[in-house]
Amino acid sequence: MAEVVIVTGASSGIGASTARLLGAAGANVVVNYNTSRKLAEDVVAEVKALGGNAIAVGANMGAEADIVRLFEETDKAFGPATGLVNNAGVNGPRHRAADNYDFQEAMDIFAVNTVGVLIACREAVKRMSTKHGGKGGTIVNISSIGALTGSPGRFIHYAGSKAAVDTMTKGLAVEVARDGIRINAIRPGMIDTPIHAKAGQADRVKEFAANNPLGRAGLPDEVAEAIVWLLSEKASLVTGAVLDVMGAQR
Numbered sequence: 001m002a003e004v005v006i007v008t009g010a011s012s013g014i015g016a017s018t019a020r021l022l023g024a025a026g027a028n029v030v031v032n033y034n035t036s037r038k039l040a041e042d043v044v045a046e047v048k049a050l051g052g053n054a055i056a057v058g059a060n061m062g063a064e065a066d067i068v069r070l071f072e073e074t075d076k077a078f079g080p081a082t083g084l085v086n087n088a089g090v091n092g093p094r095h096r097a098a099d100n101y102d103f104q105e106a107m108d109i110f111a112v113n114t115v116g117v118l119i120a121c122r123e124a125v126k127r128m129s130t131k132h133g134g135k136g137g138t139i140v141n142i143s144s145i146g147a148l149t150g151s152p153g154r155f156i157h158y159a160g161s162k163a164a165v166d167t168m169t170k171g172l173a174v175e176v177a178r179d180g181i182r183i184n185a186i187r188p189g190m191i192d193t194p195i196h197a198k199a200g201q202a203d204r205v206k207e208f209a210a211n212n213p214l215g216r217a218g219l220p221d222e223v224a225e226a227i228v229w230l231l232s233e234k235a236s237l238v239t240g241a242v243l244d245v246m247g248a249q250r
Helices: 013-024 037-049 064-078 103-128 156-175 204-211 220-231
Strands: 004-007 028-033 053-058 083-086 137-142 181-188 242-245
Touching (some): 004 013, 004 064, 013 053, 013 083, 037 053, 064 103, 083 103, 083 220, 103 156, 103 181, 137 156, 181 220
Parallel strands (some): 028 053, 083 137, 137 181, 181 242
8 A cells, every 4th residue: 555645636525535545544645625624624534533644735736836835745744655646626617518618617627637637647756756766656547437428518628638637647657667656547437426516517416327327326435445456556567547437337
């Protein structure tokens, strides 16, 4: 298990579940948040209660200076990160048709979901790479089923940002494979998290869950289990993979 793990967007949903599982495994967890400080501090308390150690660090994952500071705060608290979960993600506030896309909205989505992921990977590689004196490490990027479907009539900009994550994961994994770093991605399907309400779709899970072959939406803990496995030595041969965690949803 990676000993020092940064989990971005960890104040709720998949990120919070991942932080708790890591805490139960005895990891030092950096619980990143953007605006939800109280929720992040609650997750820190839960991680500690489960046997791990944790701090909360506020940082906008769409801003380079914030990302750099997040890693520097981790260095000060626990030492260099040996694990990174790029979970933070944003979407637009409502459905968009192709003739109604907003430039700034799209740029804001790509800043967090794509460019922010790349810069966070950069900072992690600097610390993990054996070429730079690191001891190796693992990175798990969170993609989406939208990378496969394109989310037509809804969130093509979001889907595109996640498809880029898939491609970057594969390229980065090959580039650093001999530097002691494994990089993989998870593609969740319909998961019952707060992101749907934030995108103006509070009833989306209820409405769409029946379309899943399993007849239900996924739970954050189910995705977190896959993330923690990829972070662990049990997945030592797995790198450059994009794992679907969506109950055969298409």
